[in-house]
Amino acid sequence: MTVRFARGTEHFVPPKQWESMRRAKELEKKLGQRIVHFEKGDFAGEDFTLPEHISEAAIKVLRQGGVRYDPGPGIPPLREAIAREMTSRGRPTEMDEVVVTGGAKHALFMSLLTLLDPGDEVIFPNPGYPPDEVWIRFCGAKPVYAPLNPPTFQYDLDRLEEVITPRTKLLILNTPQRPNGCVVKDLEKIAEICLKHDLLVISDEIFSHIVYEGRHRTISEIPEMRDRTIVIDTFSKTYTMTGFRIGWIVAPRPIAEKLSIFLQDSITNVALFIQEAALAALTGPQEAFEKMRQSLKRKRDRFVAGLNKIPGIQCLPPEGTFYAFPNISGTGMTSQQFTDYLMNSYGVAVVSGTAFGSQGEGFVRMTFAVPDEEIEEGLKRIREAVEKLFECKAPKVKEA
Secondary structure, eight states: OOOOOOGGGTTOOSOGGGHHHHHHHHHHHHHOOOOEEOSOSSOOSGGGOOOHHHHHHHHHHHHTTOOSOOOSSOOHHHHHHHHHHHHHTTOOOOGGGEEEESSHHHHHHHHHHHHOOTTOEEEEEESOOHHHHHHHHHTTOEEEEEEEETTTTEEOHHHHHHTOOTTEEEEEEESSOTTTOOOOOOHHHHHHHHHHTTOEEEEEOTTTTOBSSSOOOOGGGSGGGGGGEEEEEEHHHHTTOGGGOOEEEEOOHHHHHHHHHHHHHHTOSOOHHHHHHHHHHHHSOOHHHHHHHHHHHHHHHHHHHHHHTSTTOBOOOOSBSSEEOOBOGGGTOOHHHHHHHHHHHHOEEOEEGGGGOGGGTTBEEEEOOSOHHHHHHHHHHHHHHHHHHHHHHSOOOOOO
């Protein structure tokens, strides 16, 4: 039997950003080799234990029989709490502008499929988040790349405006950025460009509470952008709830209503016990999460300092997220060559910067949300790998 897949799936490949994780698992399974995991976009270790009041909220609902359908955009207390959260960011928000989703990726998927038609163009940051591009293409729309300029990975505003055409419908922003941890500046100027060309914005803010200096800013706090911005966030990163798969959208009421229908016709609703856990996270004690952020800042400083001591590697401290994005071009290798070399020869898993776009060439993404001993072991192995690399490249001196 020949299966004829939908044309929208012709570009489907396993997620690029997870390639290193897949290979690391294979090495561990086949060879029993210990891999240092800097490739995962997740938390690891006792510094990031889920507070009991969150798990207890979920368990309580389960014990009370809260295991049935609850169709709709989310339970009112959770949507009200999210509305208060967004209002605190400077974007006045009502409960009926909130839709609770199965994570940020689900929110992005729903938003793109709801807004895009074949032939539409979407301005997509380079480097950017690969799943966004998957669903842009699925819709028959076209991603148009706006290069982010290293080392600070900010938009070239002149270039940004140059790529806008009459077909451009949407701009995707991500701040703090994946994969590099940079905070997007010039939000007012970006807003001016969006208003001039009548663009909608999807603002991916999943690391909104993991910013190390200053405060997180959302483009939706600019009054003129309130009704043309879809804000996406998640409980995964702020509250160490990655496995719960729950996030949210805040959007102008007409868009939120469409997205609510999309949600009910796809997954019906996010499980009630997960929503109650998220409510407990958002409205309960916050001290543990501030402690976690401080722990991440300490790990960031330690990690970046260690990387900068390695010849051929330069790394700016990320302003947010739990990712470092060091420049490894001084090693003489491409991003993928360096990624493969570390994995195959020294058992260190990182992600090639090119998994996120051509502007990622010369960089690799590394996660520092890991135990301190993992940081030290990984830095040790990377130093050994680079020193060996330079030793092999050094010209041989003939003995007399």
